[in-house]
Amino acid sequence: MASPSVTNGATPKAAGRVGLPASKRVLRSQGRRTMRKLLDAAMICFDERGYYETRVNDVVKIAKTSHGTFYLYFSNKEDLLRALVAEAGSAAQYLADALNRPPELGGTPQWEDVRGWVSVYSDLWIRYAALFRAWTDLARIDPELTNILRQTFTLMSDALARQITSDDAHHTIDPQAAAMGVLAMLDRFHYVREFVRQPVDDVALDTLATMVYRALFEESRQGHERAIPPAPGERDRGDHGARGHAREVGDHRGNDESLRGTSLTH
Numbered sequence: 001m002a003s004p005s006v007t008n009g010a011t012p013k014a015a016g017r018v019g020l021p022a023s024k025r026v027l028r029s030q031g032r033r034t035m036r037k038l039l040d041a042a043m044i045c046f047d048e049r050g051y052y053e054t055r056v057n058d059v060v061k062i063a064k065t066s067h068g069t070f071y072l073y074f075s076n077k078e079d080l081l082r083a084l085v086a087e088a089g090s091a092a093q094y095l096a097d098a099l100n101r102p103p104e105l106g107g108t109p110q111w112e113d114v115r116g117w118v119s120v121y122s123d124l125w126i127r128y129a130a131l132f133r134a135w136t137d138l139a140r141i142d143p144e145l146t147n148i149l150r151q152t153f154t155l156m157s158d159a160l161a162r163q164i165t166s167d168d169a170h171h172t173i174d175p176q177a178a179a180m181g182v183l184a185m186l187d188r189f190h191y192v193r194e195f196v197r198q199p200v201d202d203v204a205l206d207t208l209a210t211m212v213y214r215a216l217f218e219e220s221r222q223g224h225e226r227a228i229p230p231a232p233g234e235r236d237r238g239d240h241g242a243r244g245h246a247r248e249v250g251d252h253r254g255n256d257e258s259l260r261g262t263s264l265t266h
Helices: 029-049 056-063 067-073 077-099 111-127 129-133 143-167 175-195 202-216
Strands: 003-005 262-264
Touching: 029 056, 029 067, 029 077, 029 129, 056 067, 056 077, 077 111, 077 129, 077 143, 111 129, 111 175, 111 202, 129 175, 143 175, 175 202
Parallel strands: none
Antiparallel strands: 003 262
């Protein structure tokens, strides 16, 4: 497993996605900034009001632009949502790529690998919290969204399953089911922590990483030098670019440069 290196709360930068009107012309820097403002404003609206209660008027007010400007970039609210979902899917592709390294090239995943991946997943969930919270509802809006969401989760679960398959022939679990279970656990954990208003901090991420590592990878390291997970909260805060002691779930309003990352191997 190639582990993403996370620095100062960063996750890989999402490739830009545009609405139908914007796709018909080349956007200059000012146009890209305006579109970014509209996308970020939509995330705020979806977070505060929900998708169905959000109006184009709400988005342009937060973006401090006009209706005319909005329709230069997006056909309607649904078009705006599709652009956001595609952007989140592009960022999720990085997580799949980070896992999609043949074990013979990267070796058996260590705890630090799992911790780095969990951290990047957490950053992704927090940035797109409004979408992750309602992804099953959003999938009903149109088939295109359903395909993007299904592909996103399948990419990540398949990449993780390949790591589980190659680690140890003595596993008595189904790799595909285990991989999907890990994604479901991470998704619902963030949802519940947000609901009870508790932060997803370093202690929480350490705990999640240790659970996944011990359940799926620790046994396969027998006969090798074992990487012993630190007690939750006791590791060096500098490792993996700790994101702060108590960053609240749902704070997805970072700028578009907050999605970036590199890989390291063991």
